[in-house]
Amino acid sequence: MQSKLSSLFDAFLPVIATLAALAVGAVMLLFLKVNPLEAYAALWDGAFGSANSFAETLVKATPLLLVALGICISFRGDVINIGGEGQMIIGAVLATWVGLTLTGLPGWLAITLAMLAGFLGGAVWGGIPGILKAYFRVNEILSTVMMNAIAVQLMNFLLRGPMIDPSQAELASKIPQTARLLDIFHLPRLAPTRLHLGALIAVVLAILVYILLWRTTAGYRIRAVGQNPNASRYAGIKVPRYVVLALLLSGAFAGLAGAVQVYGVNYRMITDGSSSGFTGSAGFNGIVAALFGQLHPIWSIPASILFGALLVGANKMQRVVQVPSALITVLNGLVVIFVVSSEIWRRRRQRRRLAAAPVEESPPEEDQPNVQTKEANQ
Amino acid sequence: MTESKKLPSGQPRIESVEMRGITKRFPGVLASDHVDFDVKSGEVHALLGENGAGKSTLMKILYGLYHPDEGRILLNGSPVTIASPKDAINLGIGMIHQHFMLVPTLTVAENVALGLPSSLGFLTDLDRVAKRIIELANIYGLKVDPSAYVWQLSVGQQQRVEIIKALYRGAALLILDEPTAVLTPQEVDEFFTIMRQMMKDGYALIFISHKLHEVVEISNRVTVLRNGKKIGTRPTSETTKQDLANWMVGRDVDFAPDRGNVELGEVRLQLRNISCASDRGTLGLSEINLEIHSGEILGIAGVSGNGQRELAETIAGLRKKTSGQILLEGRDVTHYAPGDLTDRMLSYIPEERMRDGMIREFTVAENLILREHHKRLFSTNGFLKLKDISTHADNLISQFHVKTPSRETLAKNLSGGNIQKIVLAREISRNPRVIIAAQPTRGLDIGATEYVREQLLDQRKRGAAVLLISEDLDEILALSDRVAVLYEGRVMDILPRREATREKLGLLMAGVHPEEAATVVN
Numbered sequence: 071m072q073s074k075l076s077s078l079f080d081a082f083l084p085v086i087a088t089l090a091a092l093a094v095g096a097v098m099l100l101f102l103k104v105n106p107l108e109a110y111a112a113l114w115d116g117a118f119g120s121a122n123s124f125a126e127t128l129v130k131a132t133p134l135l136l137v138a139l140g141i142c143i144s145f146r147g148d149v150i151n152i153g154g155e156g157q158m159i160i161g162a163v164l165a166t167w168v169g170l171t172l173t174g175l176p177g178w179l180a181i182t183l184a185m186l187a188g189f190l191g192g193a194v195w196g197g198i199p200g201i202l203k204a205y206f207r208v209n210e211i212l213s214t215v216m217m218n219a220i221a222v223q224l225m226n227f228l229l230r231g232p233m234i235d236p237s238q239a240e241l242a243s244k245i246p247q248t249a250r251l252l253d254i255f256h257l258p259r260l261a262p263t264r265l266h267l268g269a270l271i272a273v274v275l276a277i278l279v280y281i282l283l284w285r286t287t288a289g290y291r292i293r294a295v296g297q298n299p300n301a302s303r304y305a306g307i308k309v310p311r312y313v314v315l316a317l318l319l320s321g322a323f324a325g326l327a328g329a330v331q332v333y334g335v336n337y338r339m340i341t342d343g344s345s346s347g348f349t350g351s352a353g354f355n356g357i358v359a360a361l362f363g364q365l366h367p368i369w370s371i372p373a374s375i376l377f378g379a380l381l382v383g384a385n386k387m388q389r390v391v392q393v394p395s396a397l398i399t400v401l402n403g404l405v406v407i408f409v410v411s412s413e414i415w416r417r418r419r420q421r422r423r424l425a426a427a428p429v430e431e432s433p434p435e436e437d438q439p440n441v442q443t444k445e446a447n448q
Numbered sequence: 449m450t451e452s453k454k455l456p457s458g459q460p461r462i463e464s465v466e467m468r469g470i471t472k473r474f475p476g477v478l479a480s481d482h483v484d485f486d487v488k489s490g491e492v493h494a495l496l497g498e499n500g501a502g503k504s505t506l507m508k509i510l511y512g513l514y515h516p517d518e519g520r521i522l523l524n525g526s527p528v529t530i531a532s533p534k535d536a537i538n539l540g541i542g543m544i545h546q547h548f549m550l551v552p553t554l555t556v557a558e559n560v561a562l563g564l565p566s567s568l569g570f571l572t573d574l575d576r577v578a579k580r581i582i583e584l585a586n587i588y589g590l591k592v593d594p595s596a597y598v599w600q601l602s603v604g605q606q607q608r609v610e611i612i613k614a615l616y617r618g619a620a621l622l623i624l625d626e627p628t629a630v631l632t633p634q635e636v637d638e639f640f641t642i643m644r645q646m647m648k649d650g651y652a653l654i655f656i657s658h659k660l661h662e663v664v665e666i667s668n669r670v671t672v673l674r675n676g677k678k679i680g681t682r683p684t685s686e687t688t689k690q691d692l693a694n695w696m697v698g699r700d701v702d703f704a705p706d707r708g709n710v711e712l713g714e715v716r717l718q719l720r721n722i723s724c725a726s727d728r729g730t731l732g733l734s735e736i737n738l739e740i741h742s743g744e745i746l747g748i749a750g751v752s753g754n755g756q757r758e759l760a761e762t763i764a765g766l767r768k769k770t771s772g773q774i775l776l777e778g779r780d781v782t783h784y785a786p787g788d789l790t791d792r793m794l795s796y797i798p799e800e801r802m803r804d805g806m807i808r809e810f811t812v813a814e815n816l817i818l819r820e821h822h823k824r825l826f827s828t829n830g831f832l833k834l835k836d837i838s839t840h841a842d843n844l845i846s847q848f849h850v851k852t853p854s855r856e857t858l859a860k861n862l863s864g865g866n867i868q869k870i871v872l873a874r875e876i877s878r879n880p881r882v883i884i885a886a887q888p889t890r891g892l893d894i895g896a897t898e899y900v901r902e903q904l905l906d907q908r909k910r911g912a913a914v915l916l917i918s919e920d921l922d923e924i925l926a927l928s929d930r931v932a933v934l935y936e937g938r939v940m941d942i943l944p945r946r947e948a949t950r951e952k953l954g955l956l957m958a959g960v961h962p963e964e965a966a967t968v969v970n
Contacts, residue, residue, distance in 0.1 A: 285831055285832055285834070286827075286830050286831050286832060287821055287822050287827045287830050287831070287832060288830060290814070290821055290832060291821075293809075293810070294807055294810070294818070297807045297808065297809045297810065298803070298806070298807045298808070300803050300804045301803070301804055301805060301806060301807050301818065302807075303766060303786060304764070304766060304786055304796070304798060304804050304805065304818075304819075305786070305787075305790075305818040305819050305821070306785065306786045306787020306788075306790050306819065306822075307787070308785075308787075
């Protein structure tokens, strides 16, 4: 009875933690002399209030989920990919180039090729740090961040020069953007909202990533290498190869996210000089969503929707109660901190319960280093 | 107080320490269940028990590292509270840990003074410390140079530093936690001499061990713990090794399992002039030549750190060879990767099973296919055959008596013995041609040890060639057909089983040359 109750409690723990985070946020809102109930009502309304707003939430969640899927793969392989932003950009640039070049193709074929191009572009941008890490021991956190910077400048150069919209090229303003994609190249809408096929692709891919990680030898090896490279070597696994694969796949999913943004939302690339101008920081927020989803591709779906909802709802909240937009970032952070801490707490409880089970023969010697919390901290 | 009540170090004796009804609970485990234990001045009281029996818990309570949930501690008849190791030290209780608590980059004197207030305030008083160390050392002939750096000292010498450290802090009672685990037989003898002298001088000594012959040799009384409960205390003179073992395990133990007669087959594994580097870049192995036949167990004896790990890893393809050649059933496999050796039916039971042999976050079933997950048995076209993997796991779990709630349990939640059973099941169930078993019973309790040894003997009977690397001489002598002794990366000698006596092996392990060793023994 007691165990049933406590496992039910465990299942709702992330929800409870989210509510606790919102409660702390409420205190901040009070300091800003804003009625928290009104603010949160606006937040909820903005994210889920109507079919349209829910669709917007899903539109925001889509790139988060795609990036998160890649993060599930790389973090499970103990490779910390911070390069989602750059990988998204390169994927988007390549996909855009495909759409602007192969204008004679039928829509479905052009879209397929463009998505593949995005996937490949991200794979290359993730694969380079992968190779550097696996064979030259270059820290992947550093190299992926550096690759972000390179990608941004590459984008800025291309959109100002070779890929600039021909009509802009003639104007004095020279807005750095590409031409608009043909209408038949747009990702189909799923409802009379902005919700597009990309969301569905992301969900299908989540299932495929689950299968990859737990049903294939490649996934088995990625996880083995991530957990214990020594034992993996002993098991005959070529460790460097799977380090590269993990980072390459991770980049590929981010690249796809970039392509989906162009073909599903913006229909062209435009830059304000920064990476977040194009990605909306999805390359970073996807990491948070993946960690929130416990690095599990299926759980990453609700996690991405939650963060999508926070992003969309925050806009409305800002408009209705006039709070600074930075507060939204704070709320985001609070949710992450509370949920991650509750997760650590849950594992402790679980371990204590396991220790009570009859199989455990020896008393716990020291607090054992918890591998999972390590992931959460990153 | 008469002069005789003082110890040679000038400290007053501890006439007696009594622990009464000590109970300590960890979440879900009763680590110590109303245990009574006592030790008197001038005796060695051995504390015996399997892993997890509660020996360490009890001693950590006496040393102030844990606090008992129930029970009292009486010192010289009056109750005391020991809230921290500092309290324990002030009361004259010292502990020599199994893993030495020394800083290798400091000198002996610096290590001894570490954590103590200096008589000169903010300045160090290492000269005085050194003088006192020499005084203490002279009493017991513990030859130690106070200005030597700890990293320069042998393991035996480091242990002496630990003893001096405890004496310096005024210990009159010493808790010795498996002090002989890292020593050669000769060093053990010297250590016992010191212990006997200290006993005569009136120290109270608690000796934790699971080496029965040592307990029988050195202790006056012995207390056996099992599952946190005290089974009993007896004068050592009224017990035998066999009695104690049965007591510890709670049933009859077969120490020297029947080896049976196995006919020696063809040479399965051959090492020719193998050399390799150690982790620190020094010479790890030097010109090793070995041959192992089908149906044979070749034991590798030696004190820890003399090339055992390098030997196992070199054969298993995990370490680069700087020269030489390895033949597996006549085929040159010198440069084979670990996976290729697996395919050629070489099995390896690694020394550090948690580091090399297991993935903690993987399930039992996933760990059981670690080496062959890519084989047709467990995967097709890159997809894992989950059903076959489950069946395989269930079969091995029952066949090897692995105690686990299910095949989906994560490996990190199992006990050491069950983890080793999983490694064993994985490595042995494939009927390998050659088995490298590195410290296969280290850290296991008697029950699991017995089981592992039987399995190795079964493999020998089946015709496998087994290389058994062990620091436990009893194990080497119980299982091996021939014994090779490693010393500083070299094979000192290879003896057939009947010529391999404990004394001879001990001398070889200490680096004495075979001819010399022969004359010393005879």
